[in-house]
Amino acid sequence: MSLSDLRLLGRTGVRVSPFVLGAMNFGTRSGTTHEESIALIHRALDAGINTIDTADTYSHGESEVIVGKALAGRRDEVVLASKFHNAVDDDPTHRGNSRRWIVRAVEDSLRRLGTDHLDLYQVHRPESVTDIDETVGTLDDLVRAGKIRYYGTSVFSPGELIQAQWAANRRSLNRPATEQVPYSLLVRGIERETLPIARRYGLSVLTYGPLAAGWLSGSYRLGAPQPQSRRADLIPGRFDIATSDNAAKLAAADALAELADQAGLSLVELAIGFVLAHPDVTAAIIGPRTQEHLDTYLNASDIVLNDDILDRIDEIVPAGTVFRERDTGTIPDALAEPSKRRRVA
Numbered sequence: 001m002s003l004s005d006l007r008l009l010g011r012t013g014v015r016v017s018p019f020v021l022g023a024m025n026f027g028t029r030s031g032t033t034h035e036e037s038i039a040l041i042h043r044a045l046d047a048g049i050n051t052i053d054t055a056d057t058y059s060h061g062e063s064e065v066i067v068g069k070a071l072a073g074r075r076d077e078v079v080l081a082s083k084f085h086n087a088v089d090d091d092p093t094h095r096g097n098s099r100r101w102i103v104r105a106v107e108d109s110l111r112r113l114g115t116d117h118l119d120l121y122q123v124h125r126p127e128s129v130t131d132i133d134e135t136v137g138t139l140d141d142l143v144r145a146g147k148i149r150y151y152g153t154s155v156f157s158p159g160e161l162i163q164a165q166w167a168a169n170r171r172s173l174n175r176p177a178t179e180q181v182p183y184s185l186l187v188r189g190i191e192r193e194t195l196p197i198a199r200r201y202g203l204s205v206l207t208y209g210p211l212a213a214g215w216l217s218g219s220y221r222l223g224a225p226q227p228q229s230r231r232a233d234l235i236p237g238r239f240d241i242a243t244s245d246n247a248a249k250l251a252a253a254d255a256l257a258e259l260a261d262q263a264g265l266s267l268v269e270l271a272i273g274f275v276l277a278h279p280d281v282t283a284a285i286i287g288p289r290t291q292e293h294l295d296t297y298l299n300a301s302d303i304v305l306n307d308d309i310l311d312r313i314d315e316i317v318p319a320g321t322v323f324r325e326r327d328t329g330t331i332p333d334a335l336a337e338p339s340k341r342r343r344v345a
Helices: 034-047 058-070 099-113 132-144 158-170 194-201 230-234 244-262 267-277 291-299 307-316
Strands: 019-022 051-053 079-084 118-123 148-154 178-182 204-208 283-286
Touching: 019 034, 034 058, 034 291, 058 099, 079 099, 099 118, 099 132, 118 132, 118 178, 132 148, 132 158, 148 158, 158 194, 178 194, 194 204, 244 267, 244 307, 267 283, 267 291, 267 307
Parallel strands: 019 051, 019 283, 051 079, 079 118, 118 148, 148 178, 178 204, 204 283
Antiparallel strands: none
């Protein structure tokens, strides 16, 4: 595999690179300057990455501004994706999946990105209070209006994926073309239903978190001190190696690091090779913050794992494994809200 081996984006006919450049770390979120981020974007494009994924909520829109600056004069080279749903400010009406918000959100994103259309517009998260028919219908309208070329979803449950497909089919609308979801050596839940559903409906799957939020960076080893990171500071419970629910994940990360050593690979190379080996994964979204991070990913782009290594991975982390529910990208209301499971007297 190399970055020049373009892959089809579902049934759209669009061809994308195996790596998608994720823009979450651009702007104040990571402390990088606009100039540093733009240089990184140009380095990625020059290396053969032809797809960029951002969102209106990343650094409160600043990420989109940076991407727009970087693409000045190069817009036609790129499959450009953004997302809506999450809060962009303190106003509770400036979020969600309603028609009212989507039609405003897309215009705001287009303005920040300095373009007249998005190649892919994604629902950042599902929302139970908005009818899926309203969301799908609005996105179909945006396709017909030329504001977007295709639309997709992110972190939808298997049932929600099917509901979105049926809602579009029932009304003869453009169907969702993609699903964005976490997938890594330590987060394999999508192998149970999401990937088979994607194959059934011709959905392109764009995975994120190939390094499992840093757990596969090589720093998480048995007997080693707690790794320090910005993300761990923000969400300490998810990364604290002293907690019992992270013990199994730590043991798996350590065993995978040993396997990588035995195979003559870095753990990053093993992690990237694993994600891109799955036939139902279209591309892996990478989120470098520095040129060094990007180069590490690029150096792993030509890794191909043989069956013996993949079998050994399955022994360490069986197919379908999820160590923590939060690692799947969201916690369903039915699990997060006790009231959903208790009959009112």
